Each structure stands twice: as C-alpha cells, then as structure tokens.
Amino acid sequence: MHEVGLMENALAIALDYATRERAISIHQIALRVGDLSGVEPDALRFAFDVVTQGTIAEQAQLIIETFPTLCYCNVCQIEFRPMELGYECPTCQTWSTSILQGKELELASLEVS
C-alpha cells in the first residue's frame, strides 16, 4: 500500500531512539504487523533495504512479527478468528465489529550499540 513511506517513518523513529541512546549502529529493528494493518510484510522488507541505505541501520536485520485477526462476539462472549471476509461469529453468525487484534503496526524494539 504505502510501505516505503511507513518504513521511512519506522527508520525515523529508530534513528531518533538510537540517537537518544548515543548508539553508532542499529543491528536489529523489530516490527509488529497485524493482518488488518493493510501492509504487506514482503513490501516492508523491500522498502527496508531501500530506505536504510547510507544510514546507521544499513546492516540491520528486520524482524517482522505478524498478528492474525482476532474478533470478539458480543452475543456469545467469545473470541474468534474470522475465517473469511467479514467478521462472522462461527457460533451464532452475528457480524462482529469488535476487533481485538490485527491492526498492529508498530516499531516494537531495536538492538543498538
């Protein structure tokens, strides 16, 4: 979708934190990406290689932890993993609007020295 821009944001956040820690090199950047975040991990990896060139994160390893969509049914009061498009409760077939997990899109941690 707009992975280059998002990865530029991620790099800016990483460089900011690295500067605060007075680090001279970033070895690892760990992202948390939900299935509903609208971004493709492969496109993020491609963008990562492009945007880190010439920075202290050039040699960094990119770790992407993905999170499947998890919904909550208010009728059955259960959590469920939606199986296809739409968030239909497998028990009562009600459409859920309560999304517990899957929208994550964050920089979780860095390894620096």
Place this chain on the structure above:
Amino acid sequence: MCTDCGCNEIDSVVLHSATAIHHHAHNHHAHTHHAHTHDDHDQHASSTQTVEVHERLMSKNDRFALQNREIFQSHSLLVLNVLSSPGSGKTALIERMAKAHGHRAGQVGVIVGDLATENDAQRIRAAGATALQITTGTACHLEADMVAHAVAYLDLAKLDLLVIENVGNLVCPAAYDLGETLRVVLLSVTEGEDKPLKYPTAFQSADVVLLTKMDIAEAVGFDQATAIANIRRMAPQAKLFEVSARTGFGMDAWLIYLQSQWNRLHPIVTHEAPIPSEALS
C-alpha cells in the same frame, strides 16, 4: 509514498489559496525527549543493547490528526472525510450539499485533494461553498499534516461544516486519520456490488456509507440487495444512505442525519440551524 501507486512526493504538495489564518496558538508536537539521564553522555554506548520502543509507524500522522481533532473540537466543527474511488460522485455530492445549505452555502468549508488541477475546488466554489484545493503531486491520499496546513487558510469559526474530499482512491486514504468527526465512504451504482468485499479496509473504517448515483441504478443493472448485503457485511457499524446528487433523491435523509450529528456537537442550540428547513422540503 505508496509502493502500489508509485507516489512518493508528499513534499510536493501545493495548496491553492490566499492568506493563512493561524489557529495554532500552541504547539502539540509533544516529542518526548530523554526520560532518563545518561552518565556517559560524552561516550557512545559500546555494547549491544535492546531498546523497547512500541511506537506506531503512523505516529507522526496520528499526532497531526490529534492536533486537527482538537482544533475542530474547539470550534464544535463537524468534519467529514469523504473517501471513494475516482468518479464515484464525491464532488457532485458536495456541490449538492452546498446548494442545499441555501444562503449559508459559504459556511460550508471544503478541502479538496487531487493529484493535479483545481477543477473540483472551482466546481464547489461555483456551488457557493468555501473551497481550498490541495494538489498532492503524485501522492495518492491526504495526510493529517496536509489538512493541518490547509485548515490554517480557513476561518473555522465561521463554518457550519467542513468537508474533506480525499484523493479518489479506496486503498491508501483509509489508513490515514485526518482528525475527522465522520468518515464517509461512497459506493456508486456503476462500480459493482462486490466492491466492499474487494476494499475491506475503507468500508470497515466507515461511519457512513453512501450509495451514490441511485438515479441510474436501474439503467446499469445495479443489484441493490447484493450491494447492501455486502456493505452490511463489511461495515455493520456504518449508517447507510442511498442518494442521487443529480436528482436530489435521498438527500433529505442524509442532510437530516448530518443535522443530527451537528446537534450532538452543539447540545445547546443558540445558533440558527445550519441546514435551512426549505432545503429539506
């Protein structure tokens, strides 16, 4: 900015307007700096360490969206972020809404995003509204900081309603909060009944879905029941209205709903109601 769309020139955004009015009496750029002290400020850290961050990649946009929302709320301003594919009738809808505002059409503010040309803003101005065009160059969506910049050119205290017409695109704009009160997603009858299934993110994020161009639904063989079922499936949270900007069909219900949302922001109504009653008859 978007790998799919090939847009990467957010910095090339051009705003077509006159003098800026600065609403920003204070700065919300709450960058947190050193929460801890370093004993070795003159030396680089030598060993590898893990730094916990947990910051959203959209945090820059989120900060501007929050700032926009605070400014809008300080004016009790109802703000719509209108999303659709190109050609779904966003501009025609806004023209009709401005005209329905009667003698107060100038109090409808519109920020229009397009890659190029000022055509849409000119159309909306001709309908009586106060319109600003943002040309984004190659960027396929509006971001909250572009809206913050544009808003500085509007006298928000004089507006009854602010409509942000996003760039025609059902993918990328859905990911960017602009600080709006309501997100309005359009689906025109010419687009195919399965569009809500194909572009789930936009519909899932909608507060309102408008089925547009209803006057030609029959001519194009629009399967209304299937389209509504698909909208209900992907956007069970959204209010649904069927409208035609050309004939005015369904506009009353949509405008009454907007009036109800305006009333929620103005619990004690001391102003003239923003939508003249003659427009609803």
